[in-house]
Amino acid sequence: DQQVKQNSPSLSVQEGRISILNCDYTNSMFDYFLWYKKYPAEGPTFLISISSIKDKNEDGRFTVFLNKSAKHLSLHIVPSQPGDSAVYFCAASLTSMGAQKLVFGQGTRLTINP
């Protein structure tokens, strides 16, 4: 039972344009949502997060939008740069025994074309 889904395995975008990565979830108890970026042969690195009580969070070129009624979040990257080419994972957070457990989506491979 996949609680967090990224339905697009890959996305190709022209440099300078907007990249939009999407994520859907099923569990309404998730309290935070995060995006991670992963380069080959490296561990994922945190990119941006949003609390379930907000609908938008912005950090430089990155903006995350949360639509709770649709159980959907998206990551916008504007403008897209070649260094943004990576696999992006969305994750949702649940509290368990004092630890914030993360449930990850399958990932979307973003390719930025020059």
Add this chain to the structure above:
Amino acid sequence: DVKVTQSSRYLVKRTGEKVFLECVQDMDHENMFWYRQDPGLGLRLIYFSYDVKMKEKGDIPEGYSVSREKKERFSLILESASTNQTSMYLCASSLLGLWATEQYFGPGTRLTVT
């Protein structure tokens, strides 16, 4: 900067061998996690620990065990390795607290079981 290190980047083991994967973090984090990453499945939580000698099962604990004797070190043990445990293994750590959602990842260990 938070640093999470994993003992090996690449490991090749035979079916039936006992395998130890070691993870060390240097930021005095209370929580530590073990994930495996497989294509099309994203990151799946195997075990986590919120304190020394404490452990909790994640979503896919079967065939694995863990040990946390010191705060900075979290070990993943494959008692009898099988070919379906060939995967990328990622360790992560985080602070304790409801607001502490961000997890910091190590570079990963690519394990091949033949």
